[in-house]
Amino acid sequence: MKMKTMPKTEYTIEPGRQDIVSTVVIDAPRELVYRAYTDPKLFARWWGPSRYENDIEKFDIRRGGEWRVIQRGADGSEHPFRGVTHEAVAPERICQTFEYEPIAGHVALQTATFEELGNKTRITAQIVFQSVMDRDGMVASGMKSGADESMERLQELLDSLKSGK
Amino acid sequence: MSADQLSVTFAALADPTRRAILARLAQGEAPVTELAKPFDLSLPGISKHLKVLQRAGLITQGRNAQWRPCRLEPARLKEASEWVGEYRRFWDESFQRLDEVLQEMIQKEKHEDEDHAQD
Numbered sequence: 001m002k003m004k005t006m007p008k009t010e011y012t013i014e015p016g017r018q019d020i021v022s023t024v025v026i027d028a029p030r031e032l033v034y035r036a037y038t039d040p041k042l043f044a045r046w047w048g049p050s051r052y053e054n055d056i057e058k059f060d061i062r063r064g065g066e067w068r069v070i071q072r073g074a075d076g077s078e079h080p081f082r083g084v085t086h087e088a089v090a091p092e093r094i095c096q097t098f099e100y101e102p103i104a105g106h107v108a109l110q111t112a113t114f115e116e117l118g119n120k121t122r123i124t125a126q127i128v129f130q131s132v133m134d135r136d137g138m139v140a141s142g143m144k145s146g147a148d149e150s151m152e153r154l155q156e157l158l159d160s161l162k163s164g165k
Numbered sequence: 166m167s168a169d170q171l172s173v174t175f176a177a178l179a180d181p182t183r184r185a186i187l188a189r190l191a192q193g194e195a196p197v198t199e200l201a202k203p204f205d206l207s208l209p210g211i212s213k214h215l216k217v218l219q220r221a222g223l224i225t226q227g228r229n230a231q232w233r234p235c236r237l238e239p240a241r242l243k244e245a246s247e248w249v250g251e252y253r254r255f256w257d258e259s260f261q262r263l264d265e266v267l268q269e270m271i272q273k274e275k276h277e278d279e280d281h282a283q284d
Contacts, residue, residue: 013175016179028268047259048259050258050262
């Protein structure tokens, strides 16, 4: 049986900085990756944790275009996100603002860059917050879930901080 | 937890020596002399790192026993780890699903090419 390879995402989260950088290599050509980022039907199928349904209200991935996506949980919870596309250069990069509506006004700038590696694509996703506190606070309130208490997470944390070096 | 506390925790974790100390303490408490051993550090040098960890609430040092062992305080680490975990889970899962969507697109394109080849 062929084992399914999981994409391994590297996170760079450095103390005192305002940004987070995530890198992953995906086994697909760059044009397809770009399509999965810009076609609302495709985007709805992958963005965010699978326990949420993505309701795509606006998705204009062009300079100046608006986007608004509501993540709906089976329990009725709603997490609306919105922003404006600053630029979308096919198939190289997309630069957008990003805001979690319950904490409106804390706007981040996110840039996804797609690099060709033969038939694979390296995705580098950078998100820059307005302040260190925004960075630290936004994720805590915007992406909360029932957290599991195991000590495994210690290793995870140490690993992710190591990858930040 | 306030974002300020999180910053203090992350600042304490920003140093590879301090992370190694925490990794060692995750296996159980240890005296300062033992913590200093793997590093080329004087006792005052290691004490400085321990103070930073202590101030961040990541470790405590026993007062009674003569050898004053250091102990990991998992609560703060857990808070920081949960924060990183949330972010990671969001994107780990997203990229996992992105990969699945893309593999499906690739398969579809292949089939379409094959169909055309038969025309």
